[in-house]
Amino acid sequence: MTDWLSPDEWTAVALSLRVSFWAVLVSLPLGLLVAHALARWQFPGKQILNGIVHLPLILPPVVTGYLLLITFGRKGTVGQYLDQWFGIVFAFRWTGAVLAAAIMAFPLMVRAMRLAIEAVDPKLEQAGATLGASRPWVWLTVTLPMILPGVIAGAILAFAKAMGEFGATITFVSNIAGQTRTLPSAIYTFLQVPGGEAQAARLVWVAIAIAMAALLLSEWVSRLVARRISGR
Amino acid sequence: MTLSVSLQHAFPGVSLDVRFDAPQGVTALFGRSGSGKTTVVNAVAGLLRPDQGRITLGDRVLFDAAQRQNLAPHRRRIGYVFQDARLFPHLSVRQNLLYGRWFAPKAARRAEFDRVIEMLGIAALLDRRPGLLSGGEKSRVALGRALLSEPDLLLMDEPLAALDEARKAEILPYLERLRDTFALPILYVSHSPAEVARLATTVVMLEAGQVTIAGPAHEVLADPTGARGFGQREAGALITARVSDRQEDGLTRLDCGAGPLWLPGITAPAGAALRLQILARDVMLARTRPEGISALNILEAEIQDIVAADGDGSAVLVRLQLAPGAGDKTAPEILLARITRRSVSALSLAPGLRVFAVIKSVAVAPGAVGPQAI
Structure with a gap:
């Protein structure tokens, strides 16, 4: 693979894949919980939670990046304690890129999952309960299999969004080769250098290929699951 | 085993005040739409929490408002056959049937799988998916699923209402066989006098949330109050x-x-x-x-x-x-x-x-x- 991508380019692609993978994996459980809360529970402050979750979708990414910086930066309100107590540092590390990508992709993930959960008929869950299944069992054996297409769609959407995340990432963790220079940052960097157009173009093709693959994969998987759970 | 129900529940517009016993056999909860039948059944199943009252099954207390007791639905051991079957679409018929058995205490396994399958005539459907079953087949699978969860009581909420006459005629003999084979009290919700006349051993008539008459089927059906409940065409x-x-x-x-x-x-x-x-x-x-x-x-x-x-x-x-x-x-x-x-x-x-x-x-x-x- 390295014969058509330079080591620099390859590093950026691999980093982006790694960042996106972890961003999706880490936010998946929280995303499910939030989606479930928004779809099913009634609690004070529901609209506020809904707003906060969707905020990164509306805000300029630079603003989100700035907020991340003052919160999770080394001197940030939360960041300094994470550093002192647990030795966890986000600033200018690839983990920071994961955090930024996860937060930017979160609304898309929650939206897809929430729609899936709202589509599940609570009557089926009641049926599970009358057959002796406790709430956690009902969730695992009835709800989860039914919402699986939505979960997969949400995860893949979030992955694609994380792959393309640029503004918040570059604001929060800058553009350090091998550490935080993801695919979009790399394309941007190559475009700043005279004669970098060819490298940028190659990465653009990679980005398109990954996005297409993600879309096709999500279509295929969710069609497979949808057929399974439609009961046919 | 006898189910004893006493409950009060207020809805906007109607208030439910019901008291009756359902002994062994089929107890038909009969009333027109909106008389509160489904509410009663949901309260027995634990899907609805009544304002007041007490529900016991044998010596088990399922609900007691005074003592703040309310057993969770999955601990009640009550099989519920819903009007709309509610089969799990992501599971095969066999998996649907065995779902409740997973959670049933092993000591309680009375209903043998093969016997239930044979009684309901669903052996040929086991590997099918619920989405491709006819209405009558769905009803039978739902019935089998409830039976195989080893319940102490079976609730049936108008299991035939969604079926046409031919399908009803197909299911009724299974229900009769069920009534006569399994020593299991059955609470059967219906607004059809013909079904009640055919199946019930005990009848509880509801009207606007109140019990108008209750007792053995032959007594209720021969009673003028019961006859009025059935209406002039079907008394x-x-x-x-x-x-x-x-x-x-x-x-x-x-x-x-x-x-x-x-x-x-x-x-x-x-x-x-x-x-x-x-x-x-x-x-x-x-x-x-x-x-x-x-x-x-x-x-x-x-x-x-x-x-x-x-x-x-x-x-x-x-x-x-x-x-x-x-x-x-x-x-x-x-x-x-x-x-x-x-x-x-x-x-x-x-x-x-x-x-x-x-x-x-x-x-x-x-x-x-x-x-x-x-």
Whole structure:
């Protein structure tokens, strides 16, 4: 693979894949919980939670990046304690890129999952309960299999969004080769250098290929699951 | 095991205040739409928390408002057959059937899988998916799924309401077999008098959230209040008769206490006890034994009382006590006849009078004929 991508380019692609993978994996459980809360529970402050979750979708990414910086930066309100107590540092590390990508992709993930959960008929869950299944069992054996297409769609959407995340990432963790220079940052960097157009173009093709693959994969998987759970 | 229900629950517009016992057999919870039947069943299942009351099953307390006890639905061990079946679409029929068994205590495994499958005739469906089943098949699978969860009580919320007549006729024999095979109290919600007449051993009638009458099926159906609940077209008492022999012209002789009845289309073997509902509107009364009449079934009876029927006031219900046959030691059976006030005065009918009840044999609907319940 390295014969058509330079080591620099390859590093950026691999980093982006790694960042996106972890961003999706880490936010998946929280995303499910939030989606479930928004779809099913009634609690004070529901609209506020809904707003906060969707905020990164509306805000300029630079603003989100700035907020991340003052919160999770080394001197940030939360960041300094994470550093002192647990030795966890986000600033200018690839983990920071994961955090930024996860937060930017979160609304898309929650939206897809929430729609899936709202589509599940609570009557089926009641049926599970009358057959002796406790709430956690009902969730695992009835709800989860039914919402699986939505979960997969949400995860893949979030992955694609994380792959393309640029503004918040570059604001929060800058553009350090091998550490935080993801695919979009790399394309941007190559475009700043005279004669970098060819490298940028190659990465653009990679980005398109990954996005297409993600879309096709999500279509295929969710069609497979949808057929399974439609009961046919 | 007996289910005891006592509950009060307020809805906007209606308030429910219900008290009844459901012993072994099929207890039909009968009432028009909006009378609160489904609410009662949901409260028994634990899907709805009543404002007040107490629900016990045998010696287990399922709900007690005074003691702040409310057992979670999955701990109640109550099988619920929903009107809309509610099969899990992502599981095969077999997996649906076995779902409840997973969670049932091993000691409670009475219902054998093969026996239930055979009784419901669903062996061929096991590897299918619920989405491709017909309405009747779905109902049977839902019934099997509830049975196999080893319940102490079975709730059925209008399991036949969503089916057409042909499918209903397909399911009813399974329900009768269920009632007679498994020693399991069944609470059966229905707004269909015909289903109640065919299946119920106990009837609880609900009207606007209140119990109007409750008791053994043959008593409730012979009671004027019960008859009014069923409505003028479908009111009619239950009688028990034993199949005697089948004649070449297609009629079968059945013996009830008061004499022989001739009915077409009986397939039960000789000796089998059948319950028949004889609709009040299909019974005519005569002061003397009628002769030269096409009706085959004429039973001698004594008028017990005459009460107002529902409707415009032109008709009355006459409660008749059938004359016991020779050597018959069973309790006298009751027949209801719906006749006009004008006939009552023309014939000077009064309690204590001996009359002859004329029943057209074709008037006994085949749907109302079923094996006698225990």
